[in-house]
Amino acid sequence: MAASGVPIQPRDQLGRYMLPQAPEDAGYYVYGNVGGVPGTGHLAQYAHPNMLSVIFWVEREWQAIDDRKFGIGNISVANGLKYDHHTHMKGIEMDIRPVRKDKMVGHAARCSYMDTAVYDREATIKLVRLFLQHPMVRLIYFNDEKVQQATGGRVKYWPDHNDHLHIEIWERP
Numbered sequence: 001m002a003a004s005g006v007p008i009q010p011r012d013q014l015g016r017y018m019l020p021q022a023p024e025d026a027g028y029y030v031y032g033n034v035g036g037v038p039g040t041g042h043l044a045q046y047a048h049p050n051m052l053s054v055i056f057w058v059e060r061e062w063q064a065i066d067d068r069k070f071g072i073g074n075i076s077v078a079n080g081l082k083y084d085h086h087t088h089m090k091g092i093e094m095d096i097r098p099v100r101k102d103k104m105v106g107h108a109a110r111c112s113y114m115d116t117a118v119y120d121r122e123a124t125i126k127l128v129r130l131f132l133q134h135p136m137v138r139l140i141y142f143n144d145e146k147v148q149q150a151t152g153g154r155v156k157y158w159p160d161h162n163d164h165l166h167i168e169i170w171e172r173p
Helices: 049-065 121-133 145-150
Strands: 028-030 070-072 093-096 137-141 165-169
Touching: 049 070, 049 121, 049 165, 070 093, 121 137, 121 145, 121 165
Parallel strands: 028 070
Antiparallel strands: 093 165, 137 165
């Protein structure tokens, strides 16, 4: 058990694992909550093993080119139960934040692509391109038109995706 009382890597009945919450020297940080309740973000971070592979691959590649952490939010709740999202029930969809210029992390690090003082478009494009290099990544939604253009249209518009990217992998066993 970790100091917070959360097992090191909980697993649900469907074989999904909770994303490690604070690994030392990780290239990502976690954020979010379930139903607006502070301190519950980890409850919505159960990922299919293939999603974990994508995350860890991108994290390694990202750390080789940038010293900032990227933020990982909702994936799914244990056992695929429906919650605040219409999606995010299979552990194959994940929300991440755009990259910030100031290296801020945590819940307060939220930013939109319209927050030009803190949003780092070029770094976000680099991060998105890393995700798109992975063969398991099926689609990405994010509303910054310049990111969409820079990725050859592989990133798509979806309502309410100004302050996070939605990344989905192919569903495979």
